[in-house]
Amino acid sequence: MSNDKNVKPADQAEEQEYSLNDDRRVRVLSPGALIAKRFFRNRLAVVGLVILVAMFVFSFIGGLVSPYGQDQTFSTTTQLNTQYAGITETSSLRYNAAPGAEFGALVQSSANTAINSGATSFERNGVSYTIESPASDLYVISSGGQVVAYASTNVVSVPSGSQALPFDFQIAAITAISNASATEDTGADAPEVTEDGTVVVEEGGDAAADAADAQAAGNTFTVDGQTYSFDDSGNVMDASGTIVAMVSPFVISASDGNTAIPDDLRTALLTAIEVDASEVDYTAADGSEHTYTITYDAYSRVYNVTETTSNMVYDRYASPSPEHWLGTDGNGMDMLTRLMYGGRVSLIIGFIVVFIAAGLGVIMGGISGYFGGWVDNLIMRIVDIFYCLPSMPIIIILGSAMDAMRLDPWVRMIYLMLILGFLSWPSIARLVRGQILSLREQEFMLATEATGISVPHRIIRHLIPNVMPQLIVSCTMSLGSTIIMEATLSFLGLGVKFPFASWGNIISDVNNAFVMTNYWFIWIPAGICLMLAVLGFNFVGDGLRDAFDPKMNR
Amino acid sequence: MRTYIVKRIGISVIILLCVTFIIYGLMRALPQSYVETMAMQLSQAPGAKSFDEWMAQLNAQYGLDLPMPIGYVTWLGDFLTGNFGDSWKFNVPVITEFANTIGISFAMGGIAFVLSTVIAVPLGILAATHQYSKSDYIISALALAGISLPTFFFATLLKLIFSVGLGWFDLYGLMGRDFAQLDAVGQVLDMINHMIMPVVTLTVIQIGSLMRYTRTNMLEVLNADYIRTARTKGLPESKVIYKHAFRNTLIPLVTVIGGSLPGLFSGALITETLFMIPGTGYTSYQAMTGGDIPYTMFFLTFIAIITLLSNLLTDILYAVVDPRVRIS
Numbered sequence: 001m002s003n004d005k006n007v008k009p010a011d012q013a014e015e016q017e018y019s020l021n022d023d024r025r026v027r028v029l030s031p032g033a034l035i036a037k038r039f040f041r042n043r044l045a046v047v048g049l050v051i052l053v054a055m056f057v058f059s060f061i062g063g064l065v066s067p068y069g070q071d072q073t074f075s076t077t078t079q080l081n082t083q084y085a086g087i088t089e090t091s092s093l094r095y096n097a098a099p100g101a102e103f104g105a106l107v108q109s110s111a112n113t114a115i116n117s118g119a120t121s122f123e124r125n126g127v128s129y130t131i132e133s134p135a136s137d138l139y140v141i142s143s144g145g146q147v148v149a150y151a152s153t154n155v156v157s158v159p160s161g162s163q164a165l166p167f168d169f170q171i172a173a174i175t176a177i178s179n180a181s182a183t184e185d186t187g188a189d190a191p192e193v194t195e196d197g198t199v200v201v202e203e204g205g206d207a208a209a210d211a212a213d214a215q216a217a218g219n220t221f222t223v224d225g226q227t228y229s230f231d232d233s234g235n236v237m238d239a240s241g242t243i244v245a246m247v248s249p250f251v252i253s254a255s256d257g258n259t260a261i262p263d264d265l266r267t268a269l270l271t272a273i274e275v276d277a278s279e280v281d282y283t284a285a286d287g288s289e290h291t292y293t294i295t296y297d298a299y300s301r302v303y304n305v306t307e308t309t310s311n312m313v314y315d316r317y318a319s320p321s322p323e324h325w326l327g328t329d330g331n332g333m334d335m336l337t338r339l340m341y342g343g344r345v346s347l348i349i350g351f352i353v354v355f356i357a358a359g360l361g362v363i364m365g366g367i368s369g370y371f372g373g374w375v376d377n378l379i380m381r382i383v384d385i386f387y388c389l390p391s392m393p394i395i396i397i398l399g400s401a402m403d404a405m406r407l408d409p410w411v412r413m414i415y416l417m418l419i420l421g422f423l424s425w426p427s428i429a430r431l432v433r434g435q436i437l438s439l440r441e442q443e444f445m446l447a448t449e450a451t452g453i454s455v456p457h458r459i460i461r462h463l464i465p466n467v468m469p470q471l472i473v474s475c476t477m478s479l480g481s482t483i484i485m486e487a488t489l490s491f492l493g494l495g496v497k498f499p500f501a502s503w504g505n506i507i508s509d510v511n512n513a514f515v516m517t518n519y520w521f522i523w524i525p526a527g528i529c530l531m532l533a534v535l536g537f538n539f540v541g542d543g544l545r546d547a548f549d550p551k552m553n554r
Numbered sequence: 555m556r557t558y559i560v561k562r563i564g565i566s567v568i569i570l571l572c573v574t575f576i577i578y579g580l581m582r583a584l585p586q587s588y589v590e591t592m593a594m595q596l597s598q599a600p601g602a603k604s605f606d607e608w609m610a611q612l613n614a615q616y617g618l619d620l621p622m623p624i625g626y627v628t629w630l631g632d633f634l635t636g637n638f639g640d641s642w643k644f645n646v647p648v649i650t651e652f653a654n655t656i657g658i659s660f661a662m663g664g665i666a667f668v669l670s671t672v673i674a675v676p677l678g679i680l681a682a683t684h685q686y687s688k689s690d691y692i693i694s695a696l697a698l699a700g701i702s703l704p705t706f707f708f709a710t711l712l713k714l715i716f717s718v719g720l721g722w723f724d725l726y727g728l729m730g731r732d733f734a735q736l737d738a739v740g741q742v743l744d745m746i747n748h749m750i751m752p753v754v755t756l757t758v759i760q761i762g763s764l765m766r767y768t769r770t771n772m773l774e775v776l777n778a779d780y781i782r783t784a785r786t787k788g789l790p791e792s793k794v795i796y797k798h799a800f801r802n803t804l805i806p807l808v809t810v811i812g813g814s815l816p817g818l819f820s821g822a823l824i825t826e827t828l829f830m831i832p833g834t835g836y837t838s839y840q841a842m843t844g845g846d847i848p849y850t851m852f853f854l855t856f857i858a859i860i861t862l863l864s865n866l867l868t869d870i871l872y873a874v875v876d877p878r879v880r881i882s
Contacts, residue, residue, distance in 0.1 A: 044695060381565070385572045390857045392823055393842055394580065397850070400843040401584045484704050488824060491706045510710050513725065517718045527707035534702035542698060 038547035045543020051536035055529065059343030066334070070341040071499045073332040074324070076315040079308055083255040084292060087269060087303035090249045093139070093151040098167045101148040103141075111151060115139050135178035140171060147171070153249045154178065154234070165245055169223045173236050176221035177247045180230070235267060250303075269294065273303055280305075317519050327521045330509055331498075339525055342501035347533065349417055349496070350483040354475050356421025361428025362471065366459050368429065369436030379429070386426040395419060395485075399494025409497040416495055420482060431474055435467045469548035476541030480534040487530050503530040559870065566862040571630075573858045574851070578626045581847045582618070589616060591845070592642075616642075616847070629851065639848035643841050648852045651837060656819065658728065659826065659833030662749055663818040666756035674761045678768025679803070682776060683795055693765065700762025709755045709828040716751060723751050726830040752829045756822050764810060771806045775799045805876050812868030816860045820853075 018025045029037065039045050063070075093112065097103035107124050114122035114131055121130045129148070132140045139151040147167070154177065156170040165173075220229045230236045234248040243263055250270055254261050261269075265282050272280050272294055280292040291308045314332030318324060326335035368379035398419055402412050439445060440463075448458045483503075489495030490504025498505065506526040510516040516523065593608035602608070613619040617628055632639065638648040681693040717725045724730060728748045729741075736744055775781065776799055784794045819834070826835035834853065841849040 044691065044698070381569065384565070384569050385576070388569055388573045388858050388861050389576065390820070390854055390861075393838065393850070393854055393857075394577070396823075396839065396842050397580055397584070400845070404584065480702060484702075487704050488706060491704075492824075492827070504704075504706075507707060507710070516710060516714060520714075523707075523710065527704070527711070530704055530707060531699075531702050534704070535699055538698045538702050539695075542694070 035544075035547045039543050042543040042546055044539045045547070048536045048539020048543060051532050052540060055343060055533045055536060056347070058529075059340055059347055062340035063337070063344055066337040066340055068334040068337040070337065070501060071331075071333060072337070074315040074318075074328055074334065075312045075332065076318070077310040078313055080311045081293070081306045081308055083304065084259075084307035085252055085254045085261060085269070085305040087273060087294075087305060088251045088253075088301065089303075090153045090155060090251060091301075093137075093153060094155060095149050095151045096167075096170065097149045098147055101146070103149040108151075111139070111141055111149075115151065134171075135175045138171070138174050138178050150174070152178075154247050155249065155251055157246050157248075157251075158244070166223075169245070172221050172223045173228070173230070173245055173247050176219075177230055177234055177236075180219050234270070235263075265292075269305060317515070317522065320521050326525055327519070329506070329522055330512075330515070335506075335521060335525070338501040338506060339503075339529060342503045342506050342526065343529060343533070345413075345496055345500055345502045346483050346486060346504070346530070349413070349420075349486050349502070350479045350537075352417045353420040353424065353482045353486075354479050356418065357424040357478065358428055358471065358475050360421070360425035362432050362464065362467070364425065365429035365432025366436060366463065369433035370440065370455075370459055370463065372437075376433070380433070383426040383429055386423065389423070391423045394423065395489060396492070396494060399489060399492070403494065409500055413496055413500060416486070416489070420485060424478065424482070427478075428471070428474060431470055432467050435470055436463050439463055439466050469544075473541055473545040473548060476537055476544060480537035480541070483530070483534055483537070503527075503533075555873070559866075562866055562869065566866060570855075570858055570862060574630070574633075574855050575626055577854045577858075578629060578851060579622060581845075581850055582622050582625065584845055589613060589618060589642075589845075633852075633855065638852045641841065641846055641849040643844045643846040643849065644837075648849050651849065652834065652852065652856075655832055655834045655837045658831065659820075659822070659835060660818055662753055662756065662826075662831070662833060663822065665749075666753050666760060666822075667814055667818065669753070669757045670760040670764055673757070674764035675768050675807075678765045679772050679795070679800065681765070681769045682772030685773060690769075694769070697762040697765040697769070700758055701766070703758065703762075705755060705759055705824045706828055708758060709751070709825065712751050712755060724748060728831050748829075749831070752822070752825050752831055755825050755828075759825075760814075767810055768803065768807070771803045772799060775802045778802070805872070808871045808875060809868055812864045812871065815864035815867070816857055819860050820857045 093115065095103060095108045095111070107129075110122050110124040111129065111131070114120075114129075119131070121128060123129070127143055129141050129143045132142070134140060137153045140147055141149045141151065150171050152174050154174045156165060156173055158165055219231065220227055222228070226238065228236050228238055228244065230247070234246055235243045236245040236247060238244050246263065246266065248270055250273065252261055252266055252269065262284065265280075265284075268280050268282060269292065272278075278294055280294065282290045282292060284290060293306045293308060295304050295306070296302075297304055315328050316330055316332050318328040318332075320327045324334050324336065326339065329335050329338060364379050364383075368376045399416075402415060407415070445458070445462065448462050453462070486495055486502065487504030487507070490497075490502045491508045493505070493508060496502035496505055503526045507523045507530070509519075510523045589612045590609065593605055593612050596602055596608045596612075597605040603611075610619070617625055620628060640646065641648045641651050644651045677693050678697075681690045681697075684690050713725055716722045724747075728745055730744045730748070733741060733744055776795075781794060781799055784798045785791075789798075820838075822833075823835040823839055825831075826833045827839045830836060838850065838853045840846075841853065
């Protein structure tokens with residue numbers, strides 16, 4: 001590759017002023033500039049340099065630009081259906097004994113027989129009972145003129161927090177409501193039923209107005225001189241409109257024993273069942289909105305009420321989106337940000353390891369090459385031992401040892417760098433020694449000796465600079481292999497550990513076959529980054545080798 | 555020559571002693587060894603002895619109660635007399651486990667080595683003879699890409715494309731689900747089918763460096779004076795390249811072949827682990843992470859011996875093929 005073609009005509013015109021054998025006609029380049037020129041002429045090297053610059057910008061500046069942190073987790077809401085309550089319709093008679101009265105199961109069965117056969121009295125254990133039916137589905141059983149129990153399919157329940165109701169009140173309420181429902185009235189305003197079958201309840205409805213409505217419709221009864229009104233959902237209100245009891249054939253029990261079902265929700269659910277609505281929207285007293293779904297299980301004859309709640313969960317393996325360009329990983333962290341920080345870790349580890357290896361290698365190789373003799377022999381045997389040590393197995397053993405010690409991830413990372421650096425110095429030492437051995441014999445070294453320059457000065461100022469080209473090439477190439485080594489270890493779970501990201505441990509997610517097949521955005525970008533970075537180092541290293549070695553570049 | 559070889563062997567033995575001592579020390583220094591895990595398990599059985607008692611008994615049983623140097627000497631004595639001990643993890647004699655696994659590793663490594671040589675050497679020569687041409691750039695870039703490709707990433711890509719996507723191969727293992735029902739030919743075919751992806755991985759990983767090595771050496775040879783002489787004699791270019799240049803390229807290739815010998819025996823640790831091929835690589839990985847001292851010691855010592863032997867062999871072969879080395 002001669003330079004003649006590249007010389008522009010304009011330059012030639014300028015140079016024609018000099019005579020043919022004038023030195024100034026030859027453009028003299030400094031050695032550095034010459035190397036740079038050769039380097040930039042190599043297309044692969046330039047591509048490698050561009051890749052490297054891009055990777056560095058991505059890793060070191062990208063981390064600053066990214067709006068997210070390395071271990072910032074993201075959450076998302078999911079709709080979760082939880083069983084809230086079960087509603088059972090009472091189809092058989094339920095007996096309630098008066099306070100103090102005995103009305104056991106055997107008597108109940110006799111009463112059942114009597115009621116079913118339409119009898120008005122029966123006898124059990126020598127005691128005679130009479131049955132009255134003041135309303136449909138209500139049977140009042142008395143013995144010796146004393147009411148001992150009643151049987152009904154309606155159940156009287158008290159609002160949460162109230163005291164149990166008097167026995168007389170219960171009978172009166174059931175009587176009134178059963179008779180009223182028989183005449184089919186619609187006095188009080190029931191919860192609103194929307195067209196799609198959703199029942200909407202607003203907290204804090206006008207209770208007094210409801211009571212007034214009920215009274216206007218004649219849905220009242222009187223117990224102990226007090227007048228109570230009721231609506232057609234079976235809510236019994238006193239004069240002030242406060243609900244004192246609920247009468248209904250439906251029994252609601254919360255799935256969770258600790259949950260108290262609010263009265264208005266109860267009303268809403270019962271209304272929903274009556275009108276066959278499947279959904280109930282409910283605004284609780286604290287303003288939170290709930291949605292309940294009612295499904296009827298024909299087998300167990302239970303209306304199941306499930307609450308649809310939205311739960312905050314980690315946004316795991318989210319697909320790429322405008323917020324997360326590469327989605328999120330298994331911990332709900334932004335993948336792109338992890339990738340940037342992972343690059344930072346991988347590159348820094350590569351540099352530190354190579355720095356350690358080069359430092360040790362230059363010192364040992366320099367000493368060995370310069371002094372020769374037994375020192376050289378000793379150091380070279382040490383190098384031989386290191387060459388013979390299977391490094392990958394040793395790193396795996398040490399990695400699992402660090403696993404067993406449960407080292408802090410940060411300390412572990414430092415150890416990892418030291419181990420990798422310590423295991424890779426021998427090749428550099430060998431290279432430096434070889435170079436120095438040949439340089440030592442050259443005249444300029446004889447000159448340094450003659451001028452009385454000290455030994456450290458001779459090594460550092462005159463030998464090392466001559467070794468630099470080879471050293472730089474070797475270091476650049478080993479940067480790539482170190483990064484691969486680190487990534488492989490991290491992939492096996494023996495290198496950089498969570499919470500630190502590294503390209504290797506990002507890819508290690510593929511050990512879960514589901515991630516490998518379904519979430520390409522987790523591991524393919526990390527693999528490509530890793531490959532590009534290593535490729536960049538190798539291209540640049542190769543280009544530098546060619547640039548430094550003029551013999552190769554003919 | 556003989557004194558040289560004897561001296562080399564002597565040095566090799568010393569190196570081997572140092573290496574095995576280092577490995578033994580490392581294994582002994584592991585903070586939570588296999589023995590501790592086992593003692594923990596045993597002591598948790600109902601009505602078992604305490605952890606400390608089990609520890610003492612197991613340590614005595616495995617010779618771990620001796621001080622490290624004495625333990626090393628004991629181990630060395632056993633090793634030299636052919637008593638390699640029983641593998642703790644696999645519960646069989648070390649040598650049995652090794653014999654069971656070496657075949658598959660050797661076969662895989664051998665196939666991959668032959669494949670990569672057959673592909674890499676001609677391509678390397680092509681790149682060197684057409685330096686700075688388009689094909690040179692493509693081959694150089696591919697070679698560097700092959701070196702830059704992390705094994706685990708490439709293996710995972712292969713799995714995604716050929717196992718998950720196309721369904722041609724199984725993800726893991728050496729034998730299919732219905733291996734036992736197959737006849738002898740079917741079993742062999744099944745194993746071959748399972749070995750395709752690992753062998754491809756190994757080949758692609760090796761090919762890059764071999765290609766570069768061939769190219770560099772070929773270029774060096776092509777720049778030599780005797781090639782210029784051959785050309786000025788008027789020899790056809792093919793004869794110059796294949797008769798004069800290529801033969802001389804083979805000399806440095808001896809180093810590569812010698813250097814890859816240990817790899818054939820040690821198995822591809824990472825590749826086998828990725829594909830869960832029951833070769834020596836995967837087995838030793840399990841042994842190392844499980845703290846199985848007898849197996850690891852045997853395996854690493856074996857590799858060290860093979861490495862030293864192949865170095866020795868390389869040097870001797872070098873002298874055989876290159877008369878210049880013999881003279882100096």
